[in-house]
Amino acid sequence: MVDTLIATVGASLYVNISKDDELKKLYESERLEELADKLLDNKIKQENERMLGAEINSVESIIKEGYIEERKNLYFLVSDTKTGEKVGKLLEAYFKYSKDSSFEKVEVKKIERLDDENREDFKRYGLKNLVKSMSAILKEHGPSTIINATGGYKAQIAFALALGQGMNIPVYYQFERFPTVIKLPPLPLSLDYKLYLDYLYFIDQFDDEGFIEYTPEIANQYKVLDERLTPLFNFGDVDNVKYIELSPMGQVFIESAKQFFNLTKKNQLSLKHRKNDLIMQYSNSEEHSKKIILEFNLEDKFKKLDFIEKVYVKGGNEKEVSGKRNQVKIFGDEIKIILNTKKGTLYLGVQTTAENAEEMLLAKEKIEEFINNNF
Incomplete structure (x- = not known):
């Protein structure tokens, strides 16, 4: 049953409001709930439905056409701009108080660096953050979700459509002169899950940051990639250092592959228990690392994950870390962990009982969940 809707957001509502002096005054003074109440007036709908903008009209069309069966969750994805934030709050109020179109939960998510005034940020981070945000919602709600790609930048349509197809999620769009939304046809592409698994050792290095330094080791790995993967990467320079980025x-490719794994493969897999005691390896000369291991009782914590055979310290520093995410990445036949604590950072290598790429993915997910719950 479809009960969750993701909607991209643009500036059409703001543009339309700016043409009406009364509505514009409410918007500029940030009396957004009062403005939402005005927009909910049937008189506006009857006299000038287009005043409501692409986002409201398309969401209401999806409801009227019966494409969503229960109105539980509505997510608005807004740009990293002042206009995006204000329009998001206005849409939130509108669908909170609407008699015919309200949802149980309406949430606005700002997409970091999705701002077309900063072209480099938009290209390098914004669009990828949009894909990540959509993917996180789709992971939470699964096949009960649909996407409305009507609002926002034109580039969002292509990525929303590609992600929807990769995750088998319907994508809807309302063209300016169309009275209702339409379901967009699929793009001429398909997800090659095996290709993802075959090159997981390379691809997973881009998790979180999205770009890494193009070292000789990375260059050698890139050179042997299947040619079908090379269009998924770009090159650039930062402070005269060459990097490669997703x-x-x-x-879209990676998030689709992860979703396919979680929905169709994960529950079929299991990891063997280690045969011997866990090996926790570190040098006594690394006093600071040793203090973190003892203070946070790391050895006993990792023992709880019975598929881990060995944990060894690769380095660390004493700099206090706050608010920085821990990282877990697959690198060849081992898993690398960057563990940030108030006492400093540890760089760990982990060997597991995983015997293939899918089992490595499962091990990674279990370690991520464990670390996020314990540190």
Whole structure:
């Protein structure tokens, strides 16, 4: 049953409001709930439905056409701009108080760096963050979700459509002169899950950051990639250092593969228990690392994960870390962990009982969940 809707957001509502002096005054003074109440007036709908903008009209069309069966969750994805934030709050109020179109939960999510005034940020981070945000919602709600890609930048349509197809999620769009939304046809592409698994050792390095330094080791790995994967990566320079980054379409590919794994493969897999005691390896000369291990009782904590055979310290620093995410990445036949604590950072290598790429993915997910719950 479809009960969750993701909607991209643009500026059409703001543009339309700006043409009406009364509505514009409410918007500029940030009396957004009062403005939402005005927009809910049937008189506006009857006299000038287009005043409501692409987002409201398309969401209400999806409801009227019966494409969503229960109105539980509505997510608005807004740009990283002042206009995006204000329009998001206005849409939230509108669908909170609407008699015919309200949802149980309406949430606005700002997409970091999705701002077309900063072209480089938009290209390198914004579109990928949009894909990540959509993917997180889709992971939470699964096949009960649909996407409305009507609002926002034109580039969002292509990525929303590609992600929807990769995750088998319907995508809807309302053209300006169309009275209702339409379901967009699929793009001429398909997800090659095996290709993702075959090159997981390379692809997973781009998780979180999205770009890494193009070292000789990375260059050698890139050179042997299947040619079907190379369009998913871009190159650039930062402070005269060459880097390689995941493109927005590369992010779509990875998120789609992860979703396929979680929905169709994960529950069929299991990890063997280690045969011997856990090995926790570190040098006594690394006093600071040793203090973190003892203070946070790391050895006993990792023993609880019975598929881990060995944990060894690769380095660390004493700099206090706050608010920085821990990282877990697959690198070849081992898993790397960057563990941030108030006492400093530890760089760990982990060997597990995983015997293939899918089991490595499962091990990674279990370690991520464990670390996030314990640190």
